[in-house]
Amino acid sequence: MELRHLRYFVMLAEELNFTRAAEKLCTVQPSLSQQIKDLEEEVGVQLIDRSARKIALTLEGQGFLKYALESIKYAELAIAHARQIANHQGQQQLFIGVLHVAEMTIIPQVIQRVRAQFPQVDLKIRSLSCSEQVQALKNSELDLIFSRICIDDPVYSSSMLFEEKLLFVAHQNYIANRKIQDLRQIQNDDFIVCDPLFSPVFYQRIDEFTAKEHLKLQYKYQVTNALQHINLINMGLGWSFIPEYARQLLNPNVQSIELKQNLPTLPLYASYRTDSENPVLQFTAKIIQQSVQ
Known part of the structure; x- marks a missing residue:
């Protein structure tokens, strides 16, 4: 148990x-x-x-x-x-949960500034799904998380750092010289999507988008991590939606397609407990608040 x-x-x-x-x-x-x-x-x-x-x-x-x-x-x-014991003994710690997008964007800046202020800080960074991060934060296993989920609870602060564009992509071999502008042209083709347990916000945004557009896409592959998602696209196994940051991870033969439909966006939130007395977290929270002002 x-x-x-x-x-x-x-x-x-x-x-x-x-x-x-x-x-x-x-x-x-x-x-x-x-x-x-x-x-x-x-x-x-x-x-x-x-x-x-x-x-x-x-x-x-x-x-x-x-x-x-x-x-x-x-x-x-x-x-x-x-x-508390660790902090009283001078063991400054910060436990952070991240998605790949945070690792590739905001985390390097945060680490640099935190280490400049606290040279001896013990930083622990864990790559977890959104749901795992939120649960770990509520379990006090993490101090700070970067996820797609806004925590609606006065005990926590959730600041949206940015909204990220979604891209529609496929390998050129799968496209096969077809001129695609409307998803209705290919809604019977194979699609690669994230598993709702792994990334509930991503899945929900796509689900709401397809319902609004009256589309019934064929979800042939449901992936449970970002690397698996990228690999299946690179292998040419179907169409997919990806966050903009992931474009640099795709091979050169994968193309981004402009559609007539306006694709949804994905948010990234930084969340932490507002009542924490951890000085490293308090300093990091100020950095985050400054970045969104």
Whole structure:
């Protein structure tokens, strides 16, 4: 049993609705359902009553909820206390979660300025999906994250750094001299898209765009990381939408196509706890706020 299982259960107990709980957890409903099933299997009893139209906690679930809340509370206190001890001993630390776009744009500037101010700082940078970053931030495993998700919670600050254009691309061998201007010309072709569990905001933007344009695209490949996404495009296996930063990772035979449809954009947010006493984070937060002014 992992802490995230308890967090998922507690959120579901609060919302009593899989869809709303999944949204607040920055995940998707199938993933939440599976996590709850895994938890019930490990505990050995049914915690959620799904028989009625509206879900409810079973008696076992009500009893489990009390201790789940306490477990989360003490886990957060344990992490915070360990971090406090490290800081009091002069071990200046900053734990950062990033997407590839942040690694290639803002992170080098941030590291340079932080190291200039705190030469002995222990910087830990983890490359994680958006959902993993948000969960790690809420678990106090990360101090600062760079993700596509805006956290709607007064405990956290989420500043949008920029909106990134999406490009529509394919290998020239897949295009095969076709003149494409409208997605309706190719909606029966193979498409490469990100998995909704890996990048929910990216998937949602594409989903909303295709619904608005009344398109039914054939999602032949769903990828779970950026490198896999780039590789499948470079192999010429289908059409795809990519963030603008990823264009430099594609081989020269991949072409960007101008469409008559206006493609959506993708945001990048920097998020952190507003009540943190970590001096390195406070300094970094000022850098971020200055960059968006």
